[in-house]
Amino acid sequence: MLKRILILTCLLVLFSFCLTGESLAQQPKQLTxxxxxxxxxxxxxxxxxxxxxxxxxxxxxxxxxxxxxWTHGMxxxxxxxxxxxxxxxxxxxxxxxxxxxxxxxxxxxxxxxxYQNALIYFEKCLTECRNTSKKAEIxxxxxxxxxxxxQVNKYDQSIATLDEAxxxxxxxxxxxxxxxxxxxxxxxxxxxxxTTKSAEYFALYTxxxxxxQKEEIQKKEAEVKQIADDxxxxxxxxxxxxxxxxxxxxxxxxKLDETQKNLQKTEELSNIQKMEISMLNKEKELQSAVIxxxxxxxxxxxxxxxxxxxFAGVVVLSLYHKKKANEQLEKRNKEIAxxxxxxxxxxxxxxxxxxxxxxxxxxxxxSINYAKQIQEALLPTEESLxxxxxxxxxxxxxxDLVSGDFYxxxxxxxxxxxxxxxxxxxxxxxxxxxxxxxxxxxxDCTGHGVPGAFMSMIGFNxxxxxxxxxxxxxxxxxxxxxxxxxxxxxxxxxxxRDGMDMAICVIKDKGKKLEYAGAKNPLYYICNGELHQVxxxxxxxxxxQKENRREFTLQTIEITSPTYFYILxxxxxxxxxxxxxxxxxxxxxxxxxxxxxxxxxxxxxxxxKQRIASWMGDKYKQLDDILVIGFKLGDRTIEIS
Amino acid sequence: MNTLFTEATEDSPSIMFDGELGIIEIKGKSLPEDAIVCYxxxxxxxxxxxxxxxxxxxxxxxxxxxxxxxxxxxxxIINLLEDLPPQGYAVDINWFYNDNDEDMxxxxxxxxxLTTLPIKFEKEx
Numbered sequence: 050m051l052k053r054i055l056i057l058t059c060l061l062v063l064f065s066f067c068l069t070g071e072s073l074a075q076q077p078k079q080l081t082x083x084x085x086x087x088x089x090x091x092x093x094x095x096x097x098x099x100x101x102x103x104x105x106x107x108x109x110x111x112x113x114x115x116x117x118x119w120t121h122g123m124x125x126x127x128x129x130x131x132x133x134x135x136x137x138x139x140x141x142x143x144x145x146x147x148x149x150x151x152x153x154x155x156x157x158x159x160x161x162x163x164y165q166n167a168l169i170y171f172e173k174c175l176t177e178c179r180n181t182s183k184k185a186e187i188x189x190x191x192x193x194x195x196x197x198x199x200q201v202n203k204y205d206q207s208i209a210t211l212d213e214a215x216x217x218x219x220x221x222x223x224x225x226x227x228x229x230x231x232x233x234x235x236x237x238x239x240x241x242x243x244t245t246k247s248a249e250y251f252a253l254y255t256x257x258x259x260x261x262q263k264e265e266i267q268k269k270e271a272e273v274k275q276i277a278d279d280x281x282x283x284x285x286x287x288x289x290x291x292x293x294x295x296x297x298x299x300x301x302x303x304k305l306d307e308t309q310k311n312l313q314k315t316e317e318l319s320n321i322q323k324m325e326i327s328m329l330n331k332e333k334e335l336q337s338a339v340i341x342x343x344x345x346x347x348x349x350x351x352x353x354x355x356x357x358x359x360f361a362g363v364v365v366l367s368l369y370h371k372k373k374a375n376e377q378l379e380k381r382n383k384e385i386a387x388x389x390x391x392x393x394x395x396x397x398x399x400x401x402x403x404x405x406x407x408x409x410x411x412x413x414x415x416s417i418n419y420a421k422q423i424q425e426a427l428l429p430t431e432e433s434l435x436x437x438x439x440x441x442x443x444x445x446x447x448x449d450l451v452s453g454d455f456y457x458x459x460x461x462x463x464x465x466x467x468x469x470x471x472x473x474x475x476x477x478x479x480x481x482x483x484x485x486x487x488x489x490x491x492x493d494c495t496g497h498g499v500p501g502a503f504m505s506m507i508g509f510n511x512x513x514x515x516x517x518x519x520x521x522x523x524x525x526x527x528x529x530x531x532x533x534x535x536x537x538x539x540x541x542x543x544x545x546r547d548g549m550d551m552a553i554c555v556i557k558d559k560g561k562k563l564e565y566a567g568a569k570n571p572l573y574y575i576c577n578g579e580l581h582q583v584x585x586x587x588x589x590x591x592x593x594q595k596e597n598r599r600e601f602t603l604q605t606i607e608i609t610s611p612t613y614f615y616i617l618x619x620x621x622x623x624x625x626x627x628x629x630x631x632x633x634x635x636x637x638x639x640x641x642x643x644x645x646x647x648x649x650x651x652x653x654x655x656x657x658k659q660r661i662a663s664w665m666g667d668k669y670k671q672l673d674d675i676l677v678i679g680f681k682l683g684d685r686t687i688e689i690s
Numbered sequence: 691m692n693t694l695f696t697e698a699t700e701d702s703p704s705i706m707f708d709g710e711l712g713i714i715e716i717k718g719k720s721l722p723e724d725a726i727v728c729y730x731x732x733x734x735x736x737x738x739x740x741x742x743x744x745x746x747x748x749x750x751x752x753x754x755x756x757x758x759x760x761x762x763x764x765x766x767i768i769n770l771l772e773d774l775p776p777q778g779y780a781v782d783i784n785w786f787y788n789d790n791d792e793d794m795x796x797x798x799x800x801x802x803x804l805t806t807l808p809i810k811f812e813k814e815x
Contacts, residue, residue: 593761
């Protein structure tokens with residue numbers, strides 16, 4: 050069994066390397082007359098080409114000579130000519146041909162059982178293979194060498210050689226070569242007496258043989274199937290093309306008489322093909338022959354079809370174009386209609402949405418309008434301020450319906466002062482009976498609009514409470530407000546950071562003294578044409594705070610001559626406008642105050658209003674609530690009772 | 691999210707954040723009705739960034755105006771950055787203000803009061 054395998058393997062190896070080895074049957078060692086003539090002819094050509102310096106062609110003819118000898122069992126003559134071939138190719142450096150020729154010489158020596166020389170040439174061949182790094186060839190060479198070693202009973206060397214071949218073949222996953230190597234290894238180990246290893250490799254050999262055979266069968270089946278499928282596809286194609294052609298032909302009957310004949314032919318051909326397909330499916334072995342027939346028929350058929358189609362194509366194409374244009378027109382019309390419907394629908398949706406938004410807007414606006422009435426009812430009037438400070442004004446311009454800015458004032462006096470009880474005046478038990486004063490503040494709550502107004506409600510009520518508790522120092526009032534807001538809005542524990550920026554003044558000594566405290570907002574006053582700015586503390590009431598306690602600073606201004614006081618929120622100074630869209634700015638505001646302070650208070654209010662309106666122009670909307678309060682002291686005694 | 695850019699609108703500033711360069715920049719007027727909406731994307735991006743911050747982070751504030759709720763939200767972002775210096779990362783905050791806009795300088799002063807991070811003041815124009 051193993052021997053048979055070995056012979057088979059050797060044949061495979063030889064086949065894989067050298068096509069000339071195909072007909073290497075042992076023939077009588079004599080050439081016939083005609084063969085001799087052939088040898089002579091080739092030799093003549095080879096020598097003449099060699100002397101002309103065309104070594105490549107010369108090599109080719111020497112190779113012919115060697116091959117003739119070899120195929121007729123005359124290995125020695127073959128070898129001599131192969132050597133000639135090598136000397137030719139050496140001159141032009143054709144390494145690939147040299148490599149193949151070395152292999153052939155090795156084979157030829159093997160034929161005459163000269164394994165010593167065979168080995169030498171197979172080794173040379175291997176060296177060439179290694180130089181080109183073609184793994185498949187290296188494996189083949191190694192197998193040849195191993196085989197030769199085995200012939201001279203050098204099984205260990207044979208095995209060592211095969212191990213290298215095995216490593217490369219495994220890496221390449223070359224099933225066929227692996228099969229050869231396994232067979233040789235099984236043989237070698239058997240001869241060497243290592244039956245275990247031999248059996249092992251034999252098992253591997255049979256496994257891989259089955260695998261290779263299976264793969265080959267599968268591959269062949271797949272090829273056959275592919276051929277059958279292709280044929281069927283072509284038949285289908287032919288059928289559909291035929292149908293198209295028929296339609297065209299009907300439309301052009303008179304002109305296409307000749308074409309119809311062709312078409313009939315085509316039909317016949319197609320029928321033949323169909324029959325062939327069924328035959329193909331049944332008889333796979335006959336397939337290749339049938340396919341080549343079919344191919345020929347198909348080619349003829351295709352040529353005919355092309356001729357027919359070229360003729361009919363013009364007619365069909367013009368019809369097709371017309372049809373397509375009509376279709377496109379129809380499609381466009383449909384699209385336009387759809388778009389029109391969609392736009393109409395969107396328009397209706399939009400109207401609905403607008404109606405709904407208008408309603409919501411109206412609802413919200415009327416709700417806020419109502420809130421505005423509450424805020425207005427709460428805020429003191431400018432008139433009531435003028436009752437106590439005749440020379441004063443309040444410029445109050447909320448951004449929205451309701452405001453986050455507000456102002457608040459109240460007079461206060463001890464119980465002993467005999468005065469009428471009225472609005473904006475409180476009587477306190479904790480101060481001397483004859484003491485009185487007037488508290489006024491301009492407050493800017495965080496935010497504006499509704500949230501601002503919510504804060505303003507809180508601030509307003511706290512001011513009422515704190516003052517009624519008898520606190521009349523402006524800094525103390527701010528301290529109390531801060532504590533209360535911190536408590537009410539739970540700012541020690543929550544994320545809430547709302548608060549108020551404010552400036553608060555308390556007029557004391559019948560108008561001879563003014564006490565001020567500020568939470569971020571300053572006090573401006575002008576005395577003898579000079580503007581003074583009193584900065585408050587840089588922190589708000591409530592709001593962002595890191596510290597637990599907050600102490601505001603008291604600042605006192607003695608009034609000896611007519612003095613104009615102004616407190617405000619930042620709405621006026623931060624308003625964007627002007628040519629460059631900048632802020633009105635504190636600087637400009639101060640300059641404006643200096644410019645207008647000697648005007649009557651009502652006039653000042655009017656100018657401030659106009660200035661900010663023209664600063665905003667048409668381009669800029671009001672940014673925040675605006676509040677400016679101005680009053681004049683030092684002219685006369687202020688009676689608070 | 692490694693970068694963020696929001697264009698300025700009528701009432702909100704342009705907001706730029708580049709986590710690969712460690713730069714945060716807020717520029718323009720900030721007076722949105724709801725500042726939380728405006729600043730939340732930046733807040734989230736910075737929250738994510740401080741988990742793996744760069745050696746140095748720079749925050750440039752070029753504000754022309756900011757309302758109090760914007761201030762509150764910017765401060766929240768600055769507060770996030772306060773965690774970095776104790777871990778050995780540098781934080782630079784630059785407050786740019788117009789030469790004659792003392793209101794914005796004061797606004798910056800308040801920020802300086804409210805954070806442990808140093809704020810550098812830079813006059814512009």
